[in-house]
Amino acid sequence: MEVKTRKLLHLSFLVAAGTALHIFEGMLPALSVLPGAKLGLANLVNLIALSFYGAGSAWWVVILRVFLGSLLGGTLLTTTFFLSSAGALGSMLVMIISYSGGRGPFSLMGVSVLGAVAHNLSQLLMATVLIQRLGIFFYLPYLLAFALPTGYFVGLTATYVGRYFPAKNGEWKKPVTKGVSSRALNT
Amino acid sequence: MTRGDKVVLGAVVVLALAVFGYQGMRFRLMPPAQEAQVVVEVKGEVVETHPLKDLKAGGQWQVKGPLGYSVYEGGDNRVRMVSSPCPDKVCVKRGWISASGEAIICVPNQVVIHVEGHQEDEEGPDALTQ
Numbered sequence: 001m002e003v004k005t006r007k008l009l010h011l012s013f014l015v016a017a018g019t020a021l022h023i024f025e026g027m028l029p030a031l032s033v034l035p036g037a038k039l040g041l042a043n044l045v046n047l048i049a050l051s052f053y054g055a056g057s058a059w060w061v062v063i064l065r066v067f068l069g070s071l072l073g074g075t076l077l078t079t080t081f082f083l084s085s086a087g088a089l090g091s092m093l094v095m096i097i098s099y100s101g102g103r104g105p106f107s108l109m110g111v112s113v114l115g116a117v118a119h120n121l122s123q124l125l126m127a128t129v130l131i132q133r134l135g136i137f138f139y140l141p142y143l144l145a146f147a148l149p150t151g152y153f154v155g156l157t158a159t160y161v162g163r164y165f166p167a168k169n170g171e172w173k174k175p176v177t178k179g180v181s182s183r184a185l186n187t
Numbered sequence: 188m189t190r191g192d193k194v195v196l197g198a199v200v201v202l203a204l205a206v207f208g209y210q211g212m213r214f215r216l217m218p219p220a221q222e223a224q225v226v227v228e229v230k231g232e233v234v235e236t237h238p239l240k241d242l243k244a245g246g247q248w249q250v251k252g253p254l255g256y257s258v259y260e261g262g263d264n265r266v267r268m269v270s271s272p273c274p275d276k277v278c279v280k281r282g283w284i285s286a287s288g289e290a291i292i293c294v295p296n297q298v299v300i301h302v303e304g305h306q307e308d309e310e311g312p313d314a315l316t317q
Contacts, residue, residue, distance in 0.1 A: 104191070105189060105190065105191030105194075106189060106191040106192055106195060107188065107189045107191070107192055109188065109192050110188075110189065110191050110192035110195045110196075113192075113195050113196065113199060114195055117199055117202075137206075138210055140203070140206050141203040141204070141206045141207035141210075144199055144202060144203035144206075145203050147199070148196065148199055148200070152196075
């Protein structure tokens with residue numbers, strides 16, 4: 001298959017998978033003790049797109065995913081949509097900078113955690129703009145505590161997924177899988 | 188886990204604790220109730236409002252309801268009902284209130300005293316995030 005077609009196919013698959021994860025997460029019951037806390041499953045496809053195809057493709061995946069996810073989830077142009085977009089775009093910006101094409105000091109786990117933190121920050125910022133009250137930042141420590149494990153495991157999953165997407169004939173850019181021992185990945 | 192990852196994890200923990208600690212300090216140093224208003228209503232209509240901090244300790248005010256005068260007292264950023272012409276004295280037994288949202292409600296004399304704060308935290312997000 002032509003490289004360009006293959007790329008288009010893979011990115012379309014990532015958008016579709018991200019959309020499904022986005023909607024699935026919206027269907028999970030909200031934590032009553034901590035509204036806004038979530039697993040960040042959709043970030044998985046962002047990480048894969050970023051590590052395989054770089055920043056430009058990752059932007060496309062995240063923008064299309066939020067749009068389609070909100071459209072199909074029925075939240076388009078509602079408060080949820082704006083919170084969602086702010087979180088996704090802020091998070092993607094920070095992840096692209098911190099990943100820096102695999103040459104940055106962080107593995108996908110670190111990038112994912114940074115993305116989760118950026119997601120929380122930009123979402124709280126957007127919420128502050130929407131409700132005109134600064135007090136909502138009082139949630140931040142709890143959200144951050146939640147972002148650590150979820151961000152870490154999403155990053156770990158992305159690392160493993162990257163391992164099972166084989167690079168053939170140099171058509172793929174092989175992702176950098178720093179920080180996980182090759183023995184663990186070979187199992 | 189690279190060294191960079193560990194730095195990130197550590198930094199997030201520190202940031203979370205710092206914000207948490209800052210909020211704890213702020214709450215202790217200047218309780219939100221300081222800006223709170225004490226609103227007194229009779230028959231559902233607001234008859235008096237005082238900033239909570241202006242109710243001097245020991246000072247007493249009275250308000251007239253259908254049964255007679257209800258007397259309330261201020262004290263160190265809180266307020267309580269000290270006497271009331273009602274039969275059951277539920278309002279007096281309610282004791283001190285100080286936090287935003289708390290209320291003393293005397294049904295027989297139709298007097299309601301409640302604290303309305305400018306507490307920033309009382310409003311949570313009401314939208315489900317996705």
